[in-house]
Amino acid sequence: MNRINQKLKEDKKLLSIYFTAGYPSLNDTVTIIQNLEKSGVDMIEIGLPFSDPLADGPTIQASSTQALKNGMTTEVLFKQLKDIRKSVSIPLIIMGYFNPVLQYGVEAFCKKCQEIGIDGLIIPDLPVDVYHDEYKTIFEHYGLINVFLITPQTSDERIRFIDSVSNGFIYMVSSASVTGSQSGFGDENTAYFKRIADMHLKNPQIVGFGISDHETFTQATAYAKGAIIGSAFIKHLTSKKIDTINEFVNFVVK
Amino acid sequence: MNYNVNEKGYYGEFGGAFIPEMLYPNVEELRQKYLEVMAEPDFKKEFNQLLKDYVGRPSPLYFAKRLSEKYHTKIYLKREDLNHTGAHKINNTIGQILMAKRLGKTRIIAETGAGQHGVATATVCALMGLECIVYMGEIDIARQAPNVARMKMLGAKVVPALSGSRTLKDATNEAIRDWINNPVNTHYIIGSAIGPHPYPDMVTRFQSIISEEIKWQLKEQIGRENPDYVVACIGGGSNAAGTYYHFLHEPDVNIIAVEAAGLGVNSGESAATSVLGKEGIIHGCKTLLMQTNDGQITEPYSISAGLDYPGVGPMHAHLCKTGRAEFMAITDDEAMTAGLELCQLEGIIPAIESSHALAIFEQRTFKPDDVIVVSLSGRGDKDLDTYIKYFKL
Ligand SMILES: Cc1ncc(COP(=O)(O)O)c(C=O)c1O
Numbered sequence: 001m002n003r004i005n006q007k008l009k010e011d012k013k014l015l016s017i018y019f020t021a022g023y024p025s026l027n028d029t030v031t032i033i034q035n036l037e038k039s040g041v042d043m044i045e046i047g048l049p050f051s052d053p054l055a056d057g058p059t060i061q062a063s064s065t066q067a068l069k070n071g072m073t074t075e076v077l078f079k080q081l082k083d084i085r086k087s088v089s090i091p092l093i094i095m096g097y098f099n100p101v102l103q104y105g106v107e108a109f110c111k112k113c114q115e116i117g118i119d120g121l122i123i124p125d126l127p128v129d130v131y132h133d134e135y136k137t138i139f140e141h142y143g144l145i146n147v148f149l150i151t152p153q154t155s156d157e158r159i160r161f162i163d164s165v166s167n168g169f170i171y172m173v174s175s176a177s178v179t180g181s182q183s184g185f186g187d188e189n190t191a192y193f194k195r196i197a198d199m200h201l202k203n204p205q206i207v208g209f210g211i212s213d214h215e216t217f218t219q220a221t222a223y224a225k226g227a228i229i230g231s232a233f234i235k236h237l238t239s240k241k242i243d244t245i246n247e248f249v250n251f252v253v254k
Numbered sequence: 255m256n257y258n259v260n261e262k263g264y265y266g267e268f269g270g271a272f273i274p275e276m277l278y279p280n281v282e283e284l285r286q287k288y289l290e291v292m293a294e295p296d297f298k299k300e301f302n303q304l305l306k307d308y309v310g311r312p313s314p315l316y317f318a319k320r321l322s323e324k325y326h327t328k329i330y331l332k333r334e335d336l337n338h339t340g341a342h343k344i345n346n347t348i349g350q351i352l353m354a355k356r357l358g359k360t361r362i363i364a365e366t367g368a369g370q371h372g373v374a375t376a377t378v379c380a381l382m383g384l385e386c387i388v389y390m391g392e393i394d395i396a397r398q399a400p401n402v403a404r405m406k407m408l409g410a411k412v413v414p415a416l417s418g419s420r421t422l423k424d425a426t427n428e429a430i431r432d433w434i435n436n437p438v439n440t441h442y443i444i445g446s447a448i449g450p451h452p453y454p455d456m457v458t459r460f461q462s463i464i465s466e467e468i469k470w471q472l473k474e475q476i477g478r479e480n481p482d483y484v485v486a487c488i489g490g491g492s493n494a495a496g497t498y499y500h501f502l503h504e505p506d507v508n509i510i511a512v513e514a515a516g517l518g519v520n521s522g523e524s525a526a527t528s529v530l531g532k533e534g535i536i537h538g539c540k541t542l543l544m545q546t547n548d549g550q551i552t553e554p555y556s557i558s559a560g561l562d563y564p565g566v567g568p569m570h571a572h573l574c575k576t577g578r579a580e581f582m583a584i585t586d587d588e589a590m591t592a593g594l595e596l597c598q599l600e601g602i603i604p605a606i607e608s609s610h611a612l613a614i615f616e617q618r619t620f621k622p623d624d625v626i627v628v629s630l631s632g633r634g635d636k637d638l639d640t641y642i643k644y645f646k647l
Contacts, residue, residue: 150275
């Protein structure tokens with residue numbers, strides 16, 4: 001069974017952390033992953049940096065720009081991750097935009113992910129319809145779970161379609177925003193979290209965008225299976241050393 | 255061969271809507287409604303009325319006698335430079351502002367490079383009393399000060415794009431992010447025939463007034479509707495799309511697309527996407543774009559800010575791939591020389607973008623009887639600074 005599905009069965013609220021590969025330094029990738037696992041994180045999203053990240057706010061954009069300057073490429077990332085499964089056992093997901101995947105070759109990319117032991121992909125600008133018609137069989141052939149986003153504006157009908165195409169979890173964007181642009185959740189967010197929970201989808205939901213601390217983590221996971229932190233973690237990496245990752249994680253899950 | 259968009263939003267293999275889910279409701283609403291709205295008699299009436307009374311259409315089709323004599327052929331200029339705000343861009347912004355109103359939107363966003371589309375958007379927002387926010391690369395704000403001032407006078411808020419290379423592509427990213435953050439009340443007026451479906455098709459249809467007029471104007475002037483060639487410069491490709499539209503399926507009309515070669519196609523400082531680009535995804539559509547082997551989008555260069563875009567609209571990628579259009583690349587120097595020549599032979603100061611289209615006559619010979627229509631997409635007022643520096647005037 002895919003590590004993501006296994007993890008989702010555990011009887012706890014999951015903490016997933018996003019970071020941009022190649023940031024702060026080109027060769028931090030493996031250490032960051034190992035430190036995150038040691039700190040008790042449940043799942044990791046490894047960001048493959050892109051020059052034009054449409055869905056990201058200033059924090060992740062800046063880390064992507066820096067990572068590219070540091071020399072990160074698809075090839076370099078795959079090399080860095082070559083032996084990752086010798087030391088890390090939690091689910092690993094690559095999150096990136098579609099153009100770099102397309103240039104690598106979708107099938108070649110998926111094959112490489114399987115060889116390394118990547119469990120899933122999140123590609124925000126690969127729409128569910130295109131995935132369903134053109135790429136689903138390839139992803140499944142290489143044992144990869146593709147994760148789709150929903151937002152407060154996504155219609156129930158479309159959520160049901162996304163649920164039917166998904167085989168891991170659904171990435172629930174907390175509010176209409178790019179990454180890193182929120183502070184705290186209000187009634188509107190909570191109502192949305194509850195509305196989705198009440199749909200009793202076949203895939204569990206993990207909330208992302210706007211989660212930065214213990215309070216927002218608790219609010220987000222009141223109805224959902226877990227939560228993803230990105231920008232707040234990047235900020236921590238920017239101001240602190242990568243051997244203080246456990247401080248950040250302890251501060252979120254306590 | 256079909257050169258128009260198909261029902262799935264593709265031109266051959268190019269186009270589509272590669273957008274994050276956050277944009278789906280907005281883009282989908284537009285996709286479902288744009289053709290219906292554009293077909294409404296009320297919409298058509300208002301659009302045509304504004305094009306006539308406010309923009310000043312039809313724009314003249316002018317037989318450039320002295321230019322024709324010099325190149326021993328028959329050159330007609332489609333005078334988009336005489337439109338209100340000085341370029342073809344306003345055809346699209348008039349259409350889209352009416353669309354935005356019909357969709358019940360109250361807030362307008364746009365991206366701009368040189369500022370021409372920003373000014374055209376600020377203009378129609380003032381006309382309709384709608385809030386207007388224009389994203390512009392920090393570097394472009396510094397080099398296009400007069401257009402920044404125009405937008406401000408027209409009541410728009412100009413927001414600097416501080417990310418990435420701080421030019422047009424980043425301004426486009428910022429506009430898209432704004433749309434993600436404001437999904438309910440906002441309409442995004444894209445400035446060229448680019449972006450996710452239905453934008454390339456919608457912009458093309460609004461600009462197709464250019465070739466619609468060329469047809470009856472040529473008929474009036476020379477007794478036939480079809481020229482032998484239509485020529486236009488390509489940034490994202492909106493003036494070109496409008497100039498070609500009604501001739502796409504007329505096999506006797508040759509299409510020439512002119513890209514900016516910058517300092518030379520192989521100089522590393524160029525915007526000749528059809529030569530340097532590869533298939534990929536930029537700003538929500540699959541098309542030809544300039545990128546690294548790794549799929550990172552690279553920064554183009556041209557002396558004309560309006561041609562300084564790393565992609566081309568998907569319709570043009572298809573015209574290129576199928577061979578329906580002939581693509582030519584013109585350097586900075588060739589364009590500047592052609593611009594000055596038009597001033598001296600015809601008394602018209604062209605936009606540097608349009609000068610690229612005019613420069614083909616030095617590169618290529620035509621028959622004396624050939625009828626060639628060139629889109630003079632804009633006037634040169636905005637480029638005076640560049641002309642002054644270049645020619646040390
Ligand atoms: C006068 C003029 N011509 C051409 C262009 C290029 O745009 P497009 O390729 O969409 O016509 C611009 C863009 O700013 C322009 O201002």
